[in-house]
Amino acid sequence: MTITASVDKPAQPKSWLRRHVAVRAFLTAPSGVASVVALAVLVGVAVVAPLYLDARATETDIAGSWAGVGADHWLGTDALGRDTFARVMVATRLTLLLGLAAGAISIGLGVAFGLLAAVSRGRWRTALLRGLDAALCIPAILMAIFAGAIFGGGVNGAVVGVGLALCFPIARITSTLALSIGGREYISAARVLGVRPLRLMFRYTLPNISESLVVAFTLSIVSGVLFISALSFLGLGTQAPEFDWGGLLSEGVANIAIAPAGALGPAIAIAFTALTLSLTGEALARACNPVLWTSSRKQRRAAPPEPTAVPVAAPAETEGGEPVLRVDDLVVTVPGAVGPVDIVKGVSFAVAPGQVLGIVGESGSGKTMTALAVAGLAPPSGTVGGTITLTGRRLADLSKAELDALLARELSVVFQDPSSALNPALRVGVQMTLSARIIRKLRRSAAYQLAAAKLRDVHIGAPDRQLKAYPHQLSGGMRQRVMIGTGLMAEPSVLIADEPTTALDVTVQAQIMDLLEEINTGDRSTSIILISHNLALVSQNCDRVLVMYCGRIVEDLDLDQLLTDPKHPYTRALLAAMPKPGGPREAPMATIGGEVPDIAAPPAGCPFHPRCAVAVDRCRTDLPPLVIHPEDRARRVACHVVEGAGV
Amino acid sequence: MSSKEPGCEAMLTVQDLTVVFGSGRSRLTAVDGVSFAVPPGGTLGLVGESGSGKSTIARALVGLVPTAGGTIRLDGTDVTSDRARDARSFRRRVQMVFQDPYGSLNPRMTVGATILEAVSLQGKASTAERRSEVLRAIELVGLSPSALDRYPHQFSGGQRQRISIARALAVHPEVLIMDEVTSALDVSIQASIINLLKELQRELHLSYLFISHDLSVVGAMSDVVAVMYLSRLVESAAPDELFNAPEHPYTRGLIGSVPEFGVKRRRAPIPGQVPDPRFPPSGCRFHTRCPVGPAHRLDREICRTDDPQTAAASRPHSAACHFAVSVAAPRG
Numbered sequence: 001m002t003i004t005a006s007v008d009k010p011a012q013p014k015s016w017l018r019r020h021v022a023v024r025a026f027l028t029a030p031s032g033v034a035s036v037v038a039l040a041v042l043v044g045v046a047v048v049a050p051l052y053l054d055a056r057a058t059e060t061d062i063a064g065s066w067a068g069v070g071a072d073h074w075l076g077t078d079a080l081g082r083d084t085f086a087r088v089m090v091a092t093r094l095t096l097l098l099g100l101a102a103g104a105i106s107i108g109l110g111v112a113f114g115l116l117a118a119v120s121r122g123r124w125r126t127a128l129l130r131g132l133d134a135a136l137c138i139p140a141i142l143m144a145i146f147a148g149a150i151f152g153g154g155v156n157g158a159v160v161g162v163g164l165a166l167c168f169p170i171a172r173i174t175s176t177l178a179l180s181i182g183g184r185e186y187i188s189a190a191r192v193l194g195v196r197p198l199r200l201m202f203r204y205t206l207p208n209i210s211e212s213l214v215v216a217f218t219l220s221i222v223s224g225v226l227f228i229s230a231l232s233f234l235g236l237g238t239q240a241p242e243f244d245w246g247g248l249l250s251e252g253v254a255n256i257a258i259a260p261a262g263a264l265g266p267a268i269a270i271a272f273t274a275l276t277l278s279l280t281g282e283a284l285a286r287a288c289n290p291v292l293w294t295s296s297r298k299q300r301r302a303a304p305p306e307p308t309a310v311p312v313a314a315p316a317e318t319e320g321g322e323p324v325l326r327v328d329d330l331v332v333t334v335p336g337a338v339g340p341v342d343i344v345k346g347v348s349f350a351v352a353p354g355q356v357l358g359i360v361g362e363s364g365s366g367k368t369m370t371a372l373a374v375a376g377l378a379p380p381s382g383t384v385g386g387t388i389t390l391t392g393r394r395l396a397d398l399s400k401a402e403l404d405a406l407l408a409r410e411l412s413v414v415f416q417d418p419s420s421a422l423n424p425a426l427r428v429g430v431q432m433t434l435s436a437r438i439i440r441k442l443r444r445s446a447a448y449q450l451a452a453a454k455l456r457d458v459h460i461g462a463p464d465r466q467l468k469a470y471p472h473q474l475s476g477g478m479r480q481r482v483m484i485g486t487g488l489m490a491e492p493s494v495l496i497a498d499e500p501t502t503a504l505d506v507t508v509q510a511q512i513m514d515l516l517e518e519i520n521t522g523d524r525s526t527s528i529i530l531i532s533h534n535l536a537l538v539s540q541n542c543d544r545v546l547v548m549y550c551g552r553i554v555e556d557l558d559l560d561q562l563l564t565d566p567k568h569p570y571t572r573a574l575l576a577a578m579p580k581p582g583g584p585r586e587a588p589m590a591t592i593g594g595e596v597p598d599i600a601a602p603p604a605g606c607p608f609h610p611r612c613a614v615a616v617d618r619c620r621t622d623l624p625p626l627v628i629h630p631e632d633r634a635r636r637v638a639c640h641v642v643e644g645a646g647v
Numbered sequence: 648m649s650s651k652e653p654g655c656e657a658m659l660t661v662q663d664l665t666v667v668f669g670s671g672r673s674r675l676t677a678v679d680g681v682s683f684a685v686p687p688g689g690t691l692g693l694v695g696e697s698g699s700g701k702s703t704i705a706r707a708l709v710g711l712v713p714t715a716g717g718t719i720r721l722d723g724t725d726v727t728s729d730r731a732r733d734a735r736s737f738r739r740r741v742q743m744v745f746q747d748p749y750g751s752l753n754p755r756m757t758v759g760a761t762i763l764e765a766v767s768l769q770g771k772a773s774t775a776e777r778r779s780e781v782l783r784a785i786e787l788v789g790l791s792p793s794a795l796d797r798y799p800h801q802f803s804g805g806q807r808q809r810i811s812i813a814r815a816l817a818v819h820p821e822v823l824i825m826d827e828v829t830s831a832l833d834v835s836i837q838a839s840i841i842n843l844l845k846e847l848q849r850e851l852h853l854s855y856l857f858i859s860h861d862l863s864v865v866g867a868m869s870d871v872v873a874v875m876y877l878s879r880l881v882e883s884a885a886p887d888e889l890f891n892a893p894e895h896p897y898t899r900g901l902i903g904s905v906p907e908f909g910v911k912r913r914r915a916p917i918p919g920q921v922p923d924p925r926f927p928p929s930g931c932r933f934h935t936r937c938p939v940g941p942a943h944r945l946d947r948e949i950c951r952t953d954d955p956q957t958a959a960a961s962r963p964h965s966a967a968c969h970f971a972v973s974v975a976a977p978r979g
Binding site: 184185186188189190191192193194195203204207208210288289290291294362363475476477478505506507508509510511513514533534535536537539540541563573574575577578579580585588589590591592593595596611 | 696697706709710711733735738742743745746747750751752753754755756757764765768797798800801803804805806811814818833834835836837838839841842845846860861862863864866867868869886900901903904905906907908909910911912914915916917918920921
């Protein structure tokens, strides 16, 4: 164990004892700055306007009624000759206070109701949630009118009524969010530590749903302003001589033919407030979530300049003539946090007919992306460079329709997680026959017969019944069989299996590997690309193995070479770190120090050098090219240190 | 196994533990009469496939799910009641580390605050004392104190798993229950976590209940390995014995299914699927898939009718099989 020297920096700030350092995060966001400025304007007007403009806003001047827009009256005057602009400004204070009060009531009641429903159990929870659903069915404005009338009209009644009416959506959001994170492991971990329910709620549940609640709060202030306006219009809210924007708006709308500007003023004020509050909500939500404002592992290091192109040795010659799949200098680029990132950096290999090629690597090695790019499934936001030749045809030369047809006929992919790779809403038969019916234009009955035959091939009993089943009715192993059967529908030349057994139990894994072997050795002798993190699995099932690290192939070797004489230090380290059943338990296991590097910012030189036990100076500066081993023409290796491989 | 005489030898003893979910038609006995003992300063490995009930045992032991029967003893003290396992005195002695390094840390709390939470629950008084406890915990798992200021998402999976271990260690527990703690990690990281756990065990004299679906990892960690199938324990023995001379046909099949580097694979040793645990097969629960059971041998009707569990304790490895026999595992 590496116990680090006591405290490495004694003077370092102990900010972890405080809760959030979020204020700066709030202010550094563009929406944060904008919302602070806009809020300052609103609050300034609310404070100052009644002090200076009250007289103009309330003084009647019958002679000057319905004055037009002009220098004296920026928005004209109303029926009693009062200045509309001054009235809008003065109304800011009352309107905001009412909205704020209604919003506060709704968020307080809503969160309390929602959490209560989330923490209650069994029938109580069901009753509370159904009650909330029922309350949501009543239009909020009706409820506000009803509650406002009960609480005695006037401003107070309106505020309470609107607050009550708006609390139900918030309660529903709160309970749904709280329930959705209730099963998270960090909640379980806190319970195991003995964190009590109230603290659990305020330190664990609420902070993790706060983003949505902050937005809901600001929205309910806006709704509060609008609802109280509506109530005022019905004579339940503010009563003359008090006035708020809603009252002004309804007056203005009623007289829009005489003084159009009269409605414009309060409308703009309401819109401005709504915009300000939603901006504020967005910035506050951001400040609540440290994931958004602390640098992630990825952004912390500056990306070093990408080394210039390295010559890549062509794939070792395949026996048995023309390869069924050939990939030359494949590069996959996707947008990253700080610019485009190459996640596959010049990969070349070939697959012979009937060969089983294994691609091994840890997470982030680019093994899956390599396969997806070959299958035309690279993410739409990314770009794919290099040449892919499938059954003798260069994919880049084909039209879209030709490409689709070729891929559908010659190449299939089986994904890691069969439960998410199958569409839960469609019956198995529909999904299996889709491609055959669209690309090969088979009739429905013929396609279903073919699908049943393929299910029999993957050892699924009663295939006709299973074709009518939905994916959730099948077990994980059965679903993966269905996926493989679907992949075999077109009798492809190449089957790409991306971690096909990682989500399955080990006894089922053995069954699926048997099935893949059968497919490989069957009449069609389908070539298989098996992608896996599990070297043991690869060693049992593959003829040839590519070892990938950080987007590149570091070693390309035969199964015999992998078993007896792996050369690259990474391949060796990976083999040594594998736990073996029944292996010695006393000695510590061999490990690879450090972490898998971030593919967006790999170390300079050989990406493996920081973790490599045999690295020399050159490894820190020069990227070793992947070259054919001079004494061993069937092997490619990318290492300065491996004898004979250095150039 | 050693749990025949419940008692003072073992750190954590579980006798006939039963956990039931739901009722009526959806009633599921997730753990059915399981007995085992975690040796003091040693490791009991619990291995099984998904749905075998191994994670439920972990959650029941730390009081996350209620138990329906059986007894649990911690160092001789009865902690069977759910209330006893909810008490702080119990939580200070038994802690748990979870599977998902991305989901088991509160994303809104810094690493320091997360560990401090555990320290505070221990009842340490002064701020200085708490701070030194937090530093001790983070250094135990080999991370630098500068990690304390950062949030979980700023760490890699392996580092996060170290943080989870630090949180559990912060209360000075005696027993650590670990549920698939290495399953989400890369091979190279997995080995370093296993080494860390072994070192911590030696230095702090911790007792581990180590749960995993991965036989190789369980074998590398454990002093005793218990194998589960469909809510029940089918066999338990020291790893060398278990791997070299398994008694139960399911254990043999399970070992035979694990791919081993460089060893040519045989055909899948266990056919079929795990049955629905709500409706377990009669008699021996494995009889529907057993390669030496009634489906293959006519004279073995007893497997359909009689539960081999009843006489398990008297057989070697406590094997729950009427025809338990040591046969070298099919490993090349």
